[in-house]
Amino acid sequence: xxxxxxxxxxASGTIEQDHNQDGIDRRGFLKCMAWAGSGALCVxxxxxxxxxxxxxxxxxxxxxGASHQLSFVQISDSHMGFSKPAxxxxxxxxxxxxxxxxxxxxxxxxxxxxxxxxxLSTPEQFDTVEQILKSTNKEVFFxxxxxxxxxxxxxxFRDRYGRNSKGAGWYSFNQNGIHFIGLVNVMNxxxxxxxxxxxxxxxxLEDDLRSVKHSTPIVVFAHIxxxxxxxxxxxGTDDGALALSYLKKFGSVTVLNGHIHQTMQKVEGKVTFHTxxxxxxxxxxxxxxxxxxxxxVPADQLRKVLGITDVNYLQRRRALALVDSSxx
Amino acid sequence: MLRLHSLLVAILGLTLILxxxxxxxxxxxxxxxxxxxxxxxxxxxxxxxxxxxxxNSTVTWTNKDDVPHVIASTDGVFRSKGLxxxxxxxxxxxxxxxxxxxxxxxxxxxxxxxxx
Numbered sequence: 325x326x327x328x329x330x331x332x333x334x335a336s337g338t339i340e341q342d343h344n345q346d347g348i349d350r351r352g353f354l355k356c357m358a359w360a361g362s363g364a365l366c367v368x369x370x371x372x373x374x375x376x377x378x379x380x381x382x383x384x385x386x387x388x389g390a391s392h393q394l395s396f397v398q399i400s401d402s403h404m405g406f407s408k409p410a411x412x413x414x415x416x417x418x419x420x421x422x423x424x425x426x427x428x429x430x431x432x433x434x435x436x437x438x439x440x441x442x443x444l445s446t447p448e449q450f451d452t453v454e455q456i457l458k459s460t461n462k463e464v465f466f467x468x469x470x471x472x473x474x475x476x477x478x479x480x481f482r483d484r485y486g487r488n489s490k491g492a493g494w495y496s497f498n499q500n501g502i503h504f505i506g507l508v509n510v511m512n513x514x515x516x517x518x519x520x521x522x523x524x525x526x527x528x529l530e531d532d533l534r535s536v537k538h539s540t541p542i543v544v545f546a547h548i549x550x551x552x553x554x555x556x557x558x559x560g561t562d563d564g565a566l567a568l569s570y571l572k573k574f575g576s577v578t579v580l581n582g583h584i585h586q587t588m589q590k591v592e593g594k595v596t597f598h599t600x601x602x603x604x605x606x607x608x609x610x611x612x613x614x615x616x617x618x619x620x621v622p623a624d625q626l627r628k629v630l631g632i633t634d635v636n637y638l639q640r641r642r643a644l645a646l647v648d649s650s651x652x
Numbered sequence: 653m654l655r656l657h658s659l660l661v662a663i664l665g666l667t668l669i670l671x672x673x674x675x676x677x678x679x680x681x682x683x684x685x686x687x688x689x690x691x692x693x694x695x696x697x698x699x700x701x702x703x704x705x706x707x708n709s710t711v712t713w714t715n716k717d718d719v720p721h722v723i724a725s726t727d728g729v730f731r732s733k734g735l736x737x738x739x740x741x742x743x744x745x746x747x748x749x750x751x752x753x754x755x756x757x758x759x760x761x762x763x764x765x766x767x768x
Contacts, residue, residue: 408718408737444720444734470757474720474734515726515754515762557696558760615696618718 393639394500397425397432397462398545399632400582401602403471404453405443410605410618411626414443418456420651421603421632425460428634433499435462438582438600439469439510439547445476450484468493469547469583470510478511494525496532502637503536505529507546509561519548519561526563530570541576541637541644549581551590551597554610559584571595578644580633584616587631587648598646601631627652690714691763693721693735693755698763705745707767712742724756731756 402418411417425432435457442449450472457464466485468478478486482493489495492508507529509519521529536542544550550567552560561567571577577595585607590597605618606629613619621629627650634647686708692699694716705711713723715735723732723741729751732741745751745767755761 406718410718444736471720474722474757510757513756513759515752515759517759556760558758617696 394502394637395428395430395432395635396434396436397428397632397634398436398438398580398582398600399425399603400438400547400600401440401469401585401604402437402453403440403443403602403604404449405446406604406618408605408618410620411630414604415452415456417627417630417651418453418603420627421630422456422460424632424649424651425462430636432462432634435460435464436504436506436545436580437464437466438545438580439467440471440582440602441466441469441481443471445472445474445480447480450480454484465497465504465506465545467506467508467546468510470513473510478508490528491524492522494528500637501639502541502543505532505542505544507544507550507567509546509548509550509564514562517562518552518555518558519546519550519564521561521563521567526566526570529567533570533574536574538573539575541578541642542571542574543578543580543635543644544571545580547581548583549588549597549599550579551592553584553588553599557610557616559610559616568595576642576644578635578646580635585619586629587633589646596644596646598633600633601629601648601650603630603632603651606630686710688712692716693723693761696755696758696761698761701763702766703764704766704768707748708744708746709767710742710744711765712740714738714740721758721761722756723753725751725753727752 399421403414404418406414425435441453466481468481472478472481478492482489486493489506492511494506494508496503496505498504507521507525509521511520512522513520546561548561549559550561550564552564554560572593575594579595579597581597581599582602584599585602585605586599586609587601588599606621607616608619629650631648631650634649636645636647637643638645684706686706689703689705689709689711691703691711691713693713696717698713703711713732713735715721715737718737720734720736722734723730725731730743730753735741745765748767751765751767753763753765
């Protein structure tokens with residue numbers, strides 16, 4: 325695995341970097357700002373993390389002539405029904421995320437939800453999220469998390485959100501010159517293993533990509549990270565590397581995931597991996613606790629470690645700009 | 653003669669009854685009685701992770717985590733619903749064997765029940 329740089333943004337604002345001294349030109353390859361109240365902005369240009377600035381910089385970039393073609397918001401891990409001390413009111417924080425989305429200066433065209441919509445897969449929990457997200461007046465594209473397929477192998481999820489999907493709920497669509505792919509990696513998990521896509525989905529993916537031009541920017545979204553974040557806690561996908569091998573020929577690939585309840589970013593060649601915060605509760609950084617469960621923070625700190633990810637496609641610059649912002 | 657015959661039949665019958673009555677106890681004489689075993693699901697681990705139990709024992713898993721878990725045997729012998737915090741799931745092991753199981757939504761969590 326050459327050409328890897330990893331950026332880990334943490335709530336405390338520190339940045340860890342893993343530089344490979346492999347002689348590859350890294351001109352313009354700067355750093356990703358960590359959480360700083362108004363959030364972080366990482367600009368992915370032609371697949372390469374190009375420059376960095378805090379929120380307001382996006383506006384100045386647009387003024388500089390980068391025509392905005394499409395913007396969308398990623399939200400994740402709303403865990404409707406969770407009521408433990410890490411967040412006794414997940415309804416309020418999801419509503420705060422909606423308020424944040426509705427207040428964006430550049431309204432998104434749609435929303436991606438990368439799973440764990442509910443905590444326990446009940447119809448009431450799905451209904452509540454649907455009601456809250458309605459007030460965005462935006463179309464929402466979903467992929468399931470493991471909490472959404474608890475008792476029925478995802479039948480209820482697909483009944484609600486998978487009308488145009490294949491198999492366990494995977495699908496693709498084109499929007500403003502970008503090819504979006506929603507994958508399901510929370511089904512048929514093997515004992516001792518990580519997330520799983522399975523052979524049926526992988527062959528569908530290979531087939532789906534056949535008709536897509538290599539210059540078309542690709543956005544892949546799935547619940548569990550497709551890259552290996554921390555296998556000890558199950559934070560990765562067993563056959564994720566195979567899926568990514570089909571994406572190598574494309575000039576710009578952005579992989580958006582949830583599951584780990586914290587932002588993390590890695591750039592590998594022309595692929596940018598990014599995970600979003602939860603709107604419900606934070607989880608510890610890899611290995612920083614005994615297990616990956618909900619992390620209790622002081623009540624006045626909670627909304628600082630929850631958030632949304634705003635993604636803007638700047639067509640003339642062939643760039644996807646990812647802006648993470650906390651709920652407070 | 654008739655009396656003696658009746659007595660013999662009675663003795664034979666009693667012997668048979670005794671033999672039948674005693675058989676199970678002699679067959680299971682070296683096996684412990686079924687037990688009720690508790691397994692705690694806490695911090696994304698099963699404890700104890702490996703348990704050996706006599707035939708017909710009932711194992712009960714209790715979820716002590718803030719997130720749900722699903723107890724599922726790897727070969728489909730048993731599978732719980734999603735267990736929320738403090739929910740229980742019980743299964744009686746009526747046949748000898750080695751039963752490996754895991755949490756079907758956190759597959760890094762694995763355990764084993766051995767019934768000799």
